[in-house]
Amino acid sequence: MINKTENEKIFCEYLVIGSGAGGSVACKFLVDKGKDVLLIEEGEHYEINQFNKSISKSFLYAWRNGGMTPVISKSNFGFGEGKCLGGGTYINGGLMWRTPEIVLDNWNHKLKTNIFSMNKMSKYFEDIENTIGFTSLDNNFKENSESKKILEIGKKNNIKVVRVPRSINSSENENELTLGLAGKTKNSILQKFIYPSKIKGLKIMTKCRAQKLISENEQIKYVEVIKDNTVKYIYPNKIILACGATQTPMMIKKSFGNNFFKSELNVHLNLRIGAKFNENMQTDSGLMFSQQIQEYLNDGVLIMPTSFNKNNFFSSLVKLNNKELMKIEKNIQNYSSFIIQLASSNAILLNNFKDNIILSYNLSHNDIVKLRRYFYIFCNALFDVGAEEIYLPFKKKYKINKEINLKIFLEKNLLANNLEMISVHGMSSSQMGQKKEKNIIFDMNGKSFDFKNLFCLDSSILPTSTIESPQATIMALALKILNDNFN
Numbered sequence: 060m061i062n063k064t065e066n067e068k069i070f071c072e073y074l075v076i077g078s079g080a081g082g083s084v085a086c087k088f089l090v091d092k093g094k095d096v097l098l099i100e101e102g103e104h105y106e107i108n109q110f111n112k113s114i115s116k117s118f119l120y121a122w123r124n125g126g127m128t129p130v131i132s133k134s135n136f137g138f139g140e141g142k143c144l145g146g147g148t149y150i151n152g153g154l155m156w157r158t159p160e161i162v163l164d165n166w167n168h169k170l171k172t173n174i175f176s177m178n179k180m181s182k183y184f185e186d187i188e189n190t191i192g193f194t195s196l197d198n199n200f201k202e203n204s205e206s207k208k209i210l211e212i213g214k215k216n217n218i219k220v221v222r223v224p225r226s227i228n229s230s231e232n233e234n235e236l237t238l239g240l241a242g243k244t245k246n247s248i249l250q251k252f253i254y255p256s257k258i259k260g261l262k263i264m265t266k267c268r269a270q271k272l273i274s275e276n277e278q279i280k281y282v283e284v285i286k287d288n289t290v291k292y293i294y295p296n297k298i299i300l301a302c303g304a305t306q307t308p309m310m311i312k313k314s315f316g317n318n319f320f321k322s323e324l325n326v327h328l329n330l331r332i333g334a335k336f337n338e339n340m341q342t343d344s345g346l347m348f349s350q351q352i353q354e355y356l357n358d359g360v361l362i363m364p365t366s367f368n369k370n371n372f373f374s375s376l377v378k379l380n381n382k383e384l385m386k387i388e389k390n391i392q393n394y395s396s397f398i399i400q401l402a403s404s405n406a407i408l409l410n411n412f413k414d415n416i417i418l419s420y421n422l423s424h425n426d427i428v429k430l431r432r433y434f435y436i437f438c439n440a441l442f443d444v445g446a447e448e449i450y451l452p453f454k455k456k457y458k459i460n461k462e463i464n465l466k467i468f469l470e471k472n473l474l475a476n477n478l479e480m481i482s483v484h485g486m487s488s489s490q491m492g493q494k495k496e497k498n499i500i501f502d503m504n505g506k507s508f509d510f511k512n513l514f515c516l517d518s519s520i521l522p523t524s525t526i527e528s529p530q531a532t533i534m535a536l537a538l539k540i541l542n543d544n545f546n
């Protein structure tokens with residue numbers, strides 16, 4: 060039961076809503092400038108190593124909707140995001156990619172500007188990387204066997220493979236980052252942004268959900284929030300929305316109506332491929348996902364290893380019967396897994412239905428053709444480096460060996476209604492733009508066209524998909540905007 064107490068009023072200079080990649084950069088920047096900042100976060104605060112090696116437990120507590128938000132589509136499709144102090148950065152893999160040049164060029168072209176050149180952005184990336192304790196993985200790091208396979212594929216086929224930039228705090232070859240939980244190995248946003256800001260005066264209210272922004276005279280006058288089943292009213296001078304790619308547009312729709320703007324979410328699709336090799340893979344020895352095939356980046360496609368772990372691997376094989384699973388378990392040391400990641404050409408539609416979010420998606424024909432091409436290339440490459448069997452992210456006909464006619468098999472079976480995929484990268488759902496248009500409500504400084512004291516600094520304002528993992532882009536862009544406008 061929610062209590063409404065009229066006199067629960069809180070005043071602050073800056074209110075930051077959401078503590079993920081965008082929100083945490085905003086908090087640190089503003090507190091470092093001596094501002095009075097209140098951060099509210101819907102999720103709870105968990106210790107850095109609270110879910111070490113227990114992804115299923117973290118689903119229940121630190122992820123929105125108990126792990127995956129279902130996406131209505133012909134494929135089996137789930138969208139994952141964080142809901143805790145640190146947001147997605149708490150549960151993510153700590154990959155810290157700078158925005159690819161091709162993406163920045165696209166932003167400049169789309170927005171008819173030149174402010175997003177790497178030349179101009181690099182100082183913000185450097186700043187973020189220095190603060191978070193980024194490492195480009197020098198030669199002392201020993202990659203695990205899946206990453207070595209990627210290297211071997213690169214050499215054999217003469218294709219571009221690059222070392223993955225990670226936010227790591229240990230020189231050991233530890234693999235504590237099963238599915239990217241904040242662990243011994245990852246430098247967490249909590250350690251580097253939120254805790255230091257708290258020491259400097261940042262006020263934090265967790266388990267506090269912003270419900271609605273209430274406006275008056277082209278300003279947001281106050282924000283209605285729920286904390287401990289009680290409605291409170293926060294009166295800030297300025298508001299920074301950083302609720303993430305699904306919740307920021309939801310907040311806007313709930314506050315100003317569904318017709319205020321139509322929102323769509325750009326996503327990267329992850330399709331997982333399991334492979335059985337004719338050798339002991341020892342995937343837990345050495346650093347995981349340290350190499351990536353970047354040859355096809357311009358086509359929106361990246362191929363990389365995942366963080367192999369038995370339970371995690373089995374979770375992608377739920378369609379197998381017990382006999383098959385036991386057979387795999389017997390030789391589990393010979394298995395490993397990889398991901399084909401595609402920047403989808405279609406967006407997820409975001410619908411606000413009676414204050415519940417409903418996601419729907421249609422895989423385009425062009426993307427199906429693209430996936431067939433890259434599954435063909437990569438599966439052949441895996442067979443070539445010793446894979447005996449491959450498990451595809453298909454509902455039916457998921458197991459293949461090298462005897463198969465792969466081209467014909469993929470034509471017949473790589474279909475939207477036979478795919479299993481997830482996405483953990485959502486963005487561009489409230490894109491910035493040059494001028495107010497039907498779906499553009501923030502300018503190129505993340506400032507609302509409609510409300511003088513409202514800003515947005517999270518993944519939703521990105522002009523397009525980043526192709527690579529988005530965390531560093533979100534953080535660097537937030538820092539740029541803060542630096543240009545909040546000094």
Ligand SMILES: Cc1cc2nc3c(=O)[nH]c(=O)nc-3n(C[C@H](O)[C@H](O)[C@H](O)COP(=O)(O)OP(=O)(O)OC[C@H]3O[C@@H](n4cnc5c(N)ncnc54)[C@H](O)[C@@H]3O)c2cc1C
Nearest residue numbers: 077079080081101146147151152153154269303518528530
């Ligand atoms: C499993 C996983 C692995 C990933 N791995 C990587 C990786 O290795 N590298 C990379 O670059 N990216 C990775 N990402 C993506 C990256 O973490 C996100 O893109 C990034 O965190 C998004 O930042 P954000 O600020 O937009 O929002 P988020 O990080 O999603 O944070 C938003 C926060 O706002 C809170 N919130 C929402 N609504 C409200 C409300 N109404 N009131 C109060 N609080 C609210 C949420 O609870 C959440 O904590 C991964 C994501 C996931 C889920």
